[in-house]
Amino acid sequence: MASAQERLLLLSLLIFFMISAASSHGAIYKPPLVPSLTDRFNRVAVNQGYSEFFGHSNIRLLNNGSNADLILNKSSGSGLVSRNKYHHGFFNAAIKLPSGFTSGVVIAFYLSNADLFPHNHDEIDIELLGHEKRRDWVLQTNIYGNGSVHTGREEKLYLWFDPTQEFHQYSILWNSHHIVFLVDNVPVREFAYNSAISGVYPSKPMSVYATIWDASEWATHGGKYPVNYQYAPYVVSLGEMEMEGCVWQQPKDSSSSAAASCSRSGLSSFDPVEGEEFAKLSQEQINGLEWARKKLMFYSYCKDTSRYKVLPPECKPS
Ligand SMILES: *[C@@H]1O[C@H](CO)[C@@H](O)[C@H](O)[C@H]1NC(C)=O
Ligand SMILES: *[C@@H]1O[C@H](CO)[C@@H](O)[C@H](O)[C@H]1NC(C)=O
Ligand SMILES: *[C@@H]1O[C@H](CO)[C@@H](O)[C@H](O)[C@H]1NC(C)=O
Numbered sequence: 001m002a003s004a005q006e007r008l009l010l011l012s013l014l015i016f017f018m019i020s021a022a023s024s025h026g027a028i029y030k031p032p033l034v035p036s037l038t039d040r041f042n043r044v045a046v047n048q049g050y051s052e053f054f055g056h057s058n059i060r061l062l063n064n065g066s067n068a069d070l071i072l073n074k075s076s077g078s079g080l081v082s083r084n085k086y087h088h089g090f091f092n093a094a095i096k097l098p099s100g101f102t103s104g105v106v107i108a109f110y111l112s113n114a115d116l117f118p119h120n121h122d123e124i125d126i127e128l129l130g131h132e133k134r135r136d137w138v139l140q141t142n143i144y145g146n147g148s149v150h151t152g153r154e155e156k157l158y159l160w161f162d163p164t165q166e167f168h169q170y171s172i173l174w175n176s177h178h179i180v181f182l183v184d185n186v187p188v189r190e191f192a193y194n195s196a197i198s199g200v201y202p203s204k205p206m207s208v209y210a211t212i213w214d215a216s217e218w219a220t221h222g223g224k225y226p227v228n229y230q231y232a233p234y235v236v237s238l239g240e241m242e243m244e245g246c247v248w249q250q251p252k253d254s255s256s257s258a259a260a261s262c263s264r265s266g267l268s269s270f271d272p273v274e275g276e277e278f279a280k281l282s283q284e285q286i287n288g289l290e291w292a293r294k295k296l297m298f299y300s301y302c303k304d305t306s307r308y309k310v311l312p313p314e315c316k317p318s
Contacts, residue, residue, distance in 0.1 A: 089245015102130030
């Protein structure tokens with residue numbers, strides 16, 4: 001028979017564990033309802049839309065090529081690159097992240113043209129960072145335009161679900177009005193075009209990439225928490241790829257501008273995300289955006305006054 005004191009101790013321990021279980025992973029949060037963009041566009045099989053970027057032996061095509069697993073082990077990471085280049089569009093991947101200890105592991109789903117424009121490239125990044133301090137994956141977004149690599153525009157947030165249990169949708173919408181990052185169709189960041197940032201707004205055709213790599217040096221405060229290969233292989237699963245955009249045709253005459261040679265893609269008679277309804281977020285999407293940023297964002301370059309004495313022009317004072 002336990003004494004009253006022992007029972008009290010047991011009860012407080014129980015309550016303590018219940019509270020800590022509920023507050024990890026932020027799984028208690030439920031986003032507001034938002035319209036689905038991912039249902040609007042066609043899915044492309046991985047082996048139709050993408051080819052190998054690096055790490056041949058660590059790429060596994062599944063389900064007749066519609067899905068793929070990308071693997072990181074001590075020998076190599078791996079990656080895919082889209083067969084086409086796009087000038088604007090909607091890009092989606094359903095992603096299931098590796099579970100367990102993942103410090104230093106980075107999964108990136110991004111657009112870039114560093115191959116074509118090494119000195120003034122554009123880039124739009126979704127990066128999923130393995131465990132930093134908490135045992136949670138972190139979603140980082142970033143944008144570079146026309147070689148603006150000296151100005152990092154990172155934002156970081158926690159997810160409202162455990163991304164290792166099921167597939168979730170990670171998307172980028174990019175047109176001449178704005179760049180929107182979405183998770184399960186909830187906008188988590190909007191980068192709006194305006195004339196003050198026209199020089200750093202991504203505006204040249206880009207390829208789409210999906211990669212897994214060892215970012216021990218880059219992502220973990222100079223190698224403080226490197227990848228631990230005792231827990232390898234790290235496997236990220238991809239599917240439900242969407243790449244609906246303006247497909248870029250390599251100009252025959254190299255003096256013509258890249259943007260001018262963007263052709264109409266597929267059956268659409270116009271850039272599928274350039275129309276009125278993609279130019280602005282709807283009220284429901286704005287509600288989702290505000291919800292995600294208020295509840296889950298923990299870093300924005302726009303608040304980082306120790307890094308930027310003068311904040312970049314798009315940062316509004318708050
Ligand atoms: C990594 O995996 C590949 C196959 O996916 C294998 O050939 C290679 O030996 C592995 N490397 C290590 C260090 O386990
Ligand atoms: C597998 O994919 C090919 C195209 O890559 C398609 O023609 C074929 O019908 C698919 N098979 C099945 C069983 O889905
Ligand atoms: C991008 O950079 C190139 C070379 O650095 C420059 O010539 C061009 O004017 C820039 N474009 C914009 C839109 O600022």
